[in-house]
Amino acid sequence: MRWALRHLNEFGDTDLFPRPFELGIMAENQAKVIAHVRALDLPQYKWSEPRRALVLKDELAFRSATQLDPLDAVVFAALIRHDCKRLDARRGDDHESRVFSYGVEPRADGQLSGKDRYREFWQRNAELAAEHAVVLTTDISISTIRSITIRSSRAEDAGVSSDAFHAYVNLLRKSSVTTSRGIPIGPHGAHLLAEVAFASWMISWCKRGLRSRGSSMTSTCFAPPRRKPGWPSIRWCRFSIL
Template sequence: MNLQDTSLEWALKHLTKYYDSDFYPKLFEYEAIAHHWSEVKNHIREIDLSNYVPRTPFSSLAFKAGGTFRVVHQLDPIDAIIFVSLVYEVSQSIEDYRIPATERIACSYRIKANINGSFFDQDSDGWNNYIEKSEELVNLYPEGYILLCDITDFYNQIYLHRIQNIVSEAGGSS
């Protein structure tokens, strides 16, 4: 399996505009890659992803509120381009597979990649949708209960095979 030109182009736009991490500073390597993009893109396009072994990511601990820590990673820049390209290639299949936004059941950000490198629908605010839906349910069920759930600490516990299965089920290639 090899990556498509459009996904590679989009990945570079995304990574140069939004970076690859919320925890680490922007890597200077992305500017060097952009400067030699045609050569780098050709190199990445020639990689057979079915046999490719990514580099070990840089790992460190980041402080959390309350004195605890979380493990954070930063991918090698080439691996980040590959990963973002792969996500871009399956993103529409994943969004099409999801419960429609109009049903307001999953109040999260919606995928709508644009030419500027953004992954998310700029007209949809997951947080405000969540607050509005919560207030609507409080008014609809004044004697009921509302369960709030923050899954931020759940991400590192998601098994890879679960992600592969859902991507395959959604119509993408895992």
């Protein structure tokens, strides 16, 4: 809990919305906030309606971004801190070269991410693209709730406790209302959930002889170097999973 409050106070809850003034107030009343959150019944916790807005996805498209209620942000950050090592292990990135653009390394100052591998990640993607006949890039950010709720039907599949699992699922359902719109884009810890949701998919690609790399927003599949009959002649294919 103390780490969650420090994380939010130092780094904010998201880089897509203005910083809520309530974060500073909660940091000044840490003992009361911690006592309140510890008394919560996680599986039955009622997440508040999040703030939503359209943000630029690229030059021609938008995506829906989410900002949690300040108290919800504390609960979510505390859950992620408690489960981050288990979730990180589920990503299946043993050699830090196949999946994901950063490592999980929670620090005392509230930082969640370890070494920034963003540049190395995309440089390696560019190298692999030059070696393969077909590269398929998918936008996965809007479809991850379906994978979380279906692929991880049991708590142990997600690597977290039953109480935490139900809390995550309830949050995803609340942020998505009645449609599957994916992990809420915005909260820092949501990136880790998104990557866990699609880890099994990308690992499955690798087992079928396809190179697969991904981050919380995109998944890229590299076909074998030799071109097979019937394969597209284009080098890059791109689509969004809707």
